[in-house]
Amino acid sequence: MQFFSQKKIYDFMRMRFAAISLSAFLVLGSIYLLFDRGLQYGIDFSGGTLIQLKYDKAAPINDIREILTGVGGFVNLSVTEFGSADEVTIRFSGSNDNLGTDIGESISSLLKQTGNFEIRRADVVGPKVGDELRNKGLMAIAVSLIAILIYIAVRFEWRFAMAAIITEIHDVIITLGAISLFRIDVNLDTLAAVLTVLGYSLNDTIIIFDRIRDGIKSSKSTELPSIINESVSATLSRTVLTSGLTLATVVILYFFGGSMIEGFSLALIVGMVAGTLSSIFVASPALLWFKFSVLDFRNKELEKLKRKQDKEKLRSMYENGRV
Amino acid sequence: MRNFKITYRLIIFTAVFVFGIVFAMPSFMQSQSGAKINLGLDLQGGLYMLLGVDNEEAIKSKIKSIASSLNYSIEKENIIIDRFSVDNDRIDFSLLDENDVEKMDLILKDINGLAVNFSNLHYSISLTPEEIKATQDYAILQAVETIRNRLDEFGLAEPTVAKQGEDKILVELAGIKTREDELRAKERITKAAHLQLMEVDDARMNQVYNMSEADAAQYGDVILSDARNENIKYIVKSIPILDGSTLTDAKVAFSQNNTPVINFTLNSEGAKKFGDYTEKSVGKRLAIVLDNKVYSAPSINERIGGGSGQISGSFTTEEARDVAVALRSGALLAPVKLLEQRSIGPSLGADSIKMSMIALIGASIAIVVFMMMYYGIAGVFANIALFVNVLVIIAVMAMFGATLTLPGMAGLVLTVGMAVDANVIINERIRELLREGASIKTSIEQGYKNAMTAIIDSNVTSLVTSVALYAYGTGPVKGFAVTLGIGILVSMITAIWGTHGMFDYFMRSIEKSNNTRLWFGYRRV
Numbered sequence: 001m002q003f004f005s006q007k008k009i010y011d012f013m014r015m016r017f018a019a020i021s022l023s024a025f026l027v028l029g030s031i032y033l034l035f036d037r038g039l040q041y042g043i044d045f046s047g048g049t050l051i052q053l054k055y056d057k058a059a060p061i062n063d064i065r066e067i068l069t070g071v072g073g074f075v076n077l078s079v080t081e082f083g084s085a086d087e088v089t090i091r092f093s094g095s096n097d098n099l100g101t102d103i104g105e106s107i108s109s110l111l112k113q114t115g116n117f118e119i120r121r122a123d124v125v126g127p128k129v130g131d132e133l134r135n136k137g138l139m140a141i142a143v144s145l146i147a148i149l150i151y152i153a154v155r156f157e158w159r160f161a162m163a164a165i166i167t168e169i170h171d172v173i174i175t176l177g178a179i180s181l182f183r184i185d186v187n188l189d190t191l192a193a194v195l196t197v198l199g200y201s202l203n204d205t206i207i208i209f210d211r212i213r214d215g216i217k218s219s220k221s222t223e224l225p226s227i228i229n230e231s232v233s234a235t236l237s238r239t240v241l242t243s244g245l246t247l248a249t250v251v252i253l254y255f256f257g258g259s260m261i262e263g264f265s266l267a268l269i270v271g272m273v274a275g276t277l278s279s280i281f282v283a284s285p286a287l288l289w290f291k292f293s294v295l296d297f298r299n300k301e302l303e304k305l306k307r308k309q310d311k312e313k314l315r316s317m318y319e320n321g322r323v
Numbered sequence: 324m325r326n327f328k329i330t331y332r333l334i335i336f337t338a339v340f341v342f343g344i345v346f347a348m349p350s351f352m353q354s355q356s357g358a359k360i361n362l363g364l365d366l367q368g369g370l371y372m373l374l375g376v377d378n379e380e381a382i383k384s385k386i387k388s389i390a391s392s393l394n395y396s397i398e399k400e401n402i403i404i405d406r407f408s409v410d411n412d413r414i415d416f417s418l419l420d421e422n423d424v425e426k427m428d429l430i431l432k433d434i435n436g437l438a439v440n441f442s443n444l445h446y447s448i449s450l451t452p453e454e455i456k457a458t459q460d461y462a463i464l465q466a467v468e469t470i471r472n473r474l475d476e477f478g479l480a481e482p483t484v485a486k487q488g489e490d491k492i493l494v495e496l497a498g499i500k501t502r503e504d505e506l507r508a509k510e511r512i513t514k515a516a517h518l519q520l521m522e523v524d525d526a527r528m529n530q531v532y533n534m535s536e537a538d539a540a541q542y543g544d545v546i547l548s549d550a551r552n553e554n555i556k557y558i559v560k561s562i563p564i565l566d567g568s569t570l571t572d573a574k575v576a577f578s579q580n581n582t583p584v585i586n587f588t589l590n591s592e593g594a595k596k597f598g599d600y601t602e603k604s605v606g607k608r609l610a611i612v613l614d615n616k617v618y619s620a621p622s623i624n625e626r627i628g629g630g631s632g633q634i635s636g637s638f639t640t641e642e643a644r645d646v647a648v649a650l651r652s653g654a655l656l657a658p659v660k661l662l663e664q665r666s667i668g669p670s671l672g673a674d675s676i677k678m679s680m681i682a683l684i685g686a687s688i689a690i691v692v693f694m695m696m697y698y699g700i701a702g703v704f705a706n707i708a709l710f711v712n713v714l715v716i717i718a719v720m721a722m723f724g725a726t727l728t729l730p731g732m733a734g735l736v737l738t739v740g741m742a743v744d745a746n747v748i749i750n751e752r753i754r755e756l757l758r759e760g761a762s763i764k765t766s767i768e769q770g771y772k773n774a775m776t777a778i779i780d781s782n783v784t785s786l787v788t789s790v791a792l793y794a795y796g797t798g799p800v801k802g803f804a805v806t807l808g809i810g811i812l813v814s815m816i817t818a819i820w821g822t823h824g825m826f827d828y829f830m831r832s833i834e835k836s837n838n839t840r841l842w843f844g845y846r847r848v
Binding site for chain 2: 001002052054104105108118119120121122123124125126128129133136137139140143144147148151152155188189191192195196198199200202203206207209210211214234235237238241242245246248249250252253256257258260261264265268
C-alpha cells in the first residue's frame with residue numbers, strides 16, 4: 001500500500017504565502033483570544049476547591065446551585081455537568097479558610113436532600129501552592145525550549161534552531177488559543193498536553209530538517225526552495241503516516257479516555273494538527289527568512305569533511321608508522 | 324539453519340524482550356510477587372496531601388522549652404532573678420545579685436546554640452542563626468518521621484511521606500476506602516500532639532474572664548480554653564513545667580467510671596523535674612494541656628514520683644487511641660498546615676483505569692492493523708517491536724518503583740503512537756532505495772543508516788523535553804515525563820535494533836523471495 005507517489009515533488013514553497021497567512025491568522029486569533037477571553041485556570045493554578053459528585057440518577061444541578069448559593073460563602077461558585085448527566089463538578093475559589101476543615105464533609109451534608117450521591121473527588125488547593133505550580137510549569141516550558149535551541153544549534157546550525165523555536169512558539173500559541181476557545185481548564189494535565197505538543201511538533205520539524213540537511217549535501221540544486229520542496233516531499237509519506245497514527249491514538253483517547261482526560265486530549269489534537277502543518281509550512285520557510293545560504297552550508301560541511309579526512313589521514317599515517 | 328542469521332541486534336532484542344516479560348509479569352498478575360508498577364492515586368483512589376510546616380512555630384517552641392529548663396535550673400541553683408519573660412524568639416531576665424553571674428554563666432554554657440546578650444545584669448537570650456537553621460531543618464525532618472510513625476500505626480499498605488522543598492511535606496495514602504478513614508487519617512497527621520504540663524496561676528484565676536491576652540502576658544501567663552467547652556478559660560504560667568519531649572509512652576486505659584483516659588510515662592529527667600515540682604507545689608493546680616487546650620487541671624495533693632500522669636477528658640475510645648498514638652510518636656515540633664489536598668474515590672480511579680485501557684488497546688489495534696496493511700511483514704516486525712516496547716516500559720517502571728498516573732497512561736498511549744515513527748521513517752527510507760533500484764540487502768542496510776540521524780535527533784530532543792518536564796514538573800506532569808522518557812529510550816532499542824535484527828534473521832528468505840510487496844508492502848516496478 002502506498003499513499004503518495006514518491007517520485008513526485010510537490011511545490012510546497014509556492015504555497016508558503018498562503019500557508020503563512022493562515023498561520024498568522026491563527027496565531028493572531030489565538031493571541032486575541034488569550035487577551036480577550038484569557039485562560040480558564042483550574043484549581044491547580046488558581047487555588048480553590050473542586051468537588052466531583054456522582055448521583056445514582058441525573059444530577060439535580062439547579063437544586064445544587066440553589067442550595068449552595070443560598071448558604072453563601074462560596075466565591076465564584078460554578079456547578080457543571082461532568083462527562084455524563086449524573087456527574088457534576090462543584091467549583092469555587094477562596095479555599096483558604098476552609099482548608100483545615102473537611103470541605104467534602106460539609107458539602108456532603110449541605111446536599112443531603114438532593115439525592116443519593118458519592119463523592120468521587122475532592123481537591124483543595126491553597127493559593128500559594130497554585131502560584132508555585134504555575135511558576136514551575138512555565139519554568140518547565142522555558143527550560144525545554146532553551147535546551148532544544150542549544151541542541152539544534154549544535155547539531156544543525158543556528159538558523160535551524162531559530163526556525164525550530166519559531167515553529168514551537170507558533171504551535172504552543174495555537175494550542176493555548178484552542179484551550180482558551182474550548183474553555184478547557186488549565187491545570188497540570190493541560191500543561192502536560194502543551195508540553196507534549198511541543199515535543200511532538202519538534203519531532204516532526206527535526207525529521208524534516210534532517211532531510212533538508214541531507215538534501216543540501218546531496219541535491220543537484222543550489223536553490224534552497226527547491227531543496228526544501230524535494231525534502232518535504234520525500235518525508236511527506238512519513239509525516240502523514242506518523243501524524244495520522246498518532247492523531248488516531250489521541251482521538252481515541254478523546255472519545256474513550258473518559259472525561260478526566262477530555263481536555264487533555266482535545267488540546268493534544270489541536271496541537272498535533274498545528275504541529276504537523278507548521279513543520280511543513282512554517283519551519284521550512286523560516287529557514288528562508290533567516291537567509292540561510294546553501295552554498296555557505298555546503299562549504300562549511302566540506303571543510304568539516306576535509307578536516308575529518310585530514311585527521312584520519314594523519315592517524316593512518318601515524319598508525320602505519322608504528323606498524 | 325544456514326538460511327537464518329542471528330546477529331547481535333537480534334540477541335539484544337531478545338534479551339530485552341525476556342527482560343520485559345520477566346519484570347512486567349508481576350504487574351499484570353496481582354498474585355505474583357516481585358516489583359509491581361505503582362498505580363498513582365488518581366488510578367486507585369486515595370488521599371494526597373501537601374503539608375506546610377510552620378517553621379516560626381518550631382523556633383518559638385524551642386525557645387519555650389529552653390526557657391522551662393532554664394527556669395528549672397535557676398530555681399535549683401537558688402538564683403534570684405527578676406522579670407523573666409519569653410518573647411517569640413527571645414528570653415529576657417535580670418539578675419538581682421551580682422554574685423550569681425558565675426553560676427548563671429555555667430548554666431547557660433550547658434545549653435547549645437544560644438546567643439547571649441549580657442549587660443547591666445540583664446540577660447537577653449536568643450538562638451544563633453545556625454541554631455535557628457538547624458532547628459528549622461530538624462523540625463521538618465522530625466515532622467516527616469513523626470507523621471510516618473503515626474501512619475504506620477494506621478495499618479495502611481504503603482503510605483508515602485516525603486519532604487518536599489524547604490518546608491513542605493508530601494503525604495500520599497493509597498487505598499483509603501471510606502470518608503471516615505480519610506478524616507481520621509487527616510486528623511492524625513495534622514494533630515500537633517504537643518503535650519504540656521503547666522502551672523495554673525491560681526492567684527489570677529478569678530480574673531480570667533476580665534483579662535485580655537496582653538494583660539495575661541504581662542504577668543507571664545497565657546489564657547487557654549478548656550478542651551470540651553470553649554467558654555471555660557484557664558490562666559496558666561506561660562512557661563511549661565514539662566513538655567512532651569520527655570514523654571516515653573502513652574497508652575489508653577479506662578478510669579473507674581469506665582471512660583477512656585490516656586496514661587503517659589515520662590523519662591527519668593522528666594520524672595525528676597515533675598517530682599521536684601509537685602513536691603513544692605502541693606495545693607496548687609496543674610493543667611494538663613494538649614495542643615493548647617486544657618484537658619484537666621487537678622490539684623496537686625502530694626509529690627508525684629515515678630513520672631506518670633493521666634489525661635482524662637471526654638474522649639471516645641477511638642479518639643483516645645488516636646491521641647495516644649500521636650503522643651507516642653512524638654509531638655510535631657512545628658504545626659503543619661494543609662496546603663493542598665486531593666482525594667479520589669476508589670470508583671473514580673477504577674473508571675479511569677478502564678477508560679484509559681480502552682484507549683490504549685484501541686490505539687494499539689488501530690496501529691497494528693494499519694502498519695501490517697501498509698508495510699506488510701515489515702509492519703509486523705514494527706508491531707512486535709511496539710509490543711515489546713510497551714512491555715519493557717512497564718517492566719522498567721515497576722523496577723524503579725515509578726508511579727503510573729492518568730497522564731502517564733496518556734503518555735503511554737502517545738509513546739505507542741510515536742514509537743512507530745522510527746519504523747515508519749526506516750521503512751520509508753527502505754522503499755526509497757528499493758525504488759531507486761538498489762538490491763534488497765543494500766536497501767535495508769542503507770535504509771537503516773539513512774534513517775538513523777533523523778531518528779536520533781528527534782529522539783534526543785524528545786528526551787530533552789521529558790527531562791525538563793521531570794525536573795521542573797510536579798505531580799501528573801512528572802508522571803507523564805517518566806513514562807515518555809522511558810518510552811523513548813526503550814523504543815531506541817526495540818524500534819531500531821529489534822526490527823533490524825528481525826530483518827537480519829530473515830535476510831536470505833527476503834532476498835530469495837524477492838517479493839517486496841509481501842515484505843515491504845510495496846511493489847517494485
